[in-house]
């Protein structure tokens with residue numbers, strides 16, 4: 001119970017930029033400004049993936065970033081939740097071209113081809129409110145994962 | 155200090171500046187600006203299934219698939235960039251973008267991010283292959299009759315009833331047999347002009 005509460009009230013997020021046009025990253029930073037002020041909800045942006053509970057990924061994942069992205073993903077301690085912000089992260093968006101399954105020389109497209117995604121936030125870029133909604137959903141997922149996660153049991 | 159800055163400062167002191175977005179129901183508030191583009195709204199009865207939106211779509215989010223006399227149009231919101239091009243091009247104003255921006259979904263709810271609607275395809279009387287949707291054929295008929303010279307209207311309106319029931323390949327083949335070769339209309343138009 002305590003564990004569940006702990007994960008519900010203080011999710012720390014790490015922002016991972018994988019390609020993309022920076023639109024989503026700017027919106028994500030906007031959610032941290034006093035206008036939207038997610039810190040009142042206990043959400044904090046941390047500078048190391050090792051401290052994070054939620055990994056927020058933006059961009060269409062260029063091929064050369066895959067090893068680094070995977071490393072960051074593995075560094076986030078369990079239980080972790082991945083939020084894909086923006087059309088790029090959800091499906092490849094404008095960068096992937098008309099056919100998503102088509103091979104692209106530079107991009108993988110959706111993030112979920114590289115590691116599992118728990119919450120999708122569509123939009124190009126999504127509104128700060130939409131990102132907050134996505135993180136709110138991620139917190140729900142996190143608290144259910146915190147209870148069921150084996151790595152936390154001793 | 156400039157006047158505008160003073161105004162902002164005073165406003166900030168009098169009212170909370172922060173948007174209390176994820177607060178509970180009666181106080182739920184988000185800044186919704188004019189022209190915000192969110193989830194698609196489709197008026198299925200208005201849509202004629204012409205596929206203009208699918209052709210215009212920037213990312214291939216709006217797809218058209220024909221399967222056994224059913225035309226399915228689908229929007230995948232995960233791919234959509236809310237660029238408004240599909241709305242702009244729709245000849246029947248069947249599409250619009252609402253201000254619903256709360257589209258975040260978990261992996262289990264992903265199905266919500268797919269909007270689908272259907273149209274019936276009509277059958278060619280000669281070869282039995284699908285032509286295009288019945289609604290589009292009806293709309294083409296109306297538009298052609300609207301825009302044609304008055305002296306040929308009667309003849310063409312009659313012919314169109316037959317003509318549009320065949321697929322493009324069969325139209326070519328059967329043009330003489332069914333009596334809707336273009337030469338006929340030149341004749342109609344030219345003779346009436348002379349008299």
Ligand code: SF4
Nearest residue numbers: 020021023024086088
């Ligand atoms: S989803 Fe749109 S705004 Fe976000 S990174 Fe991709 S192109 Fe840029």
Ligand code: SF4
Nearest residue numbers: 211234235237238240
């Ligand atoms: S808004 Fe743009 S990207 Fe979305 S379905 Fe319409 S044309 Fe495609």
Ligand code: SF4
Nearest residue numbers: 201202204205207244
């Ligand atoms: S009528 Fe509008 S919504 Fe329907 S297929 Fe044509 S462009 Fe798309």
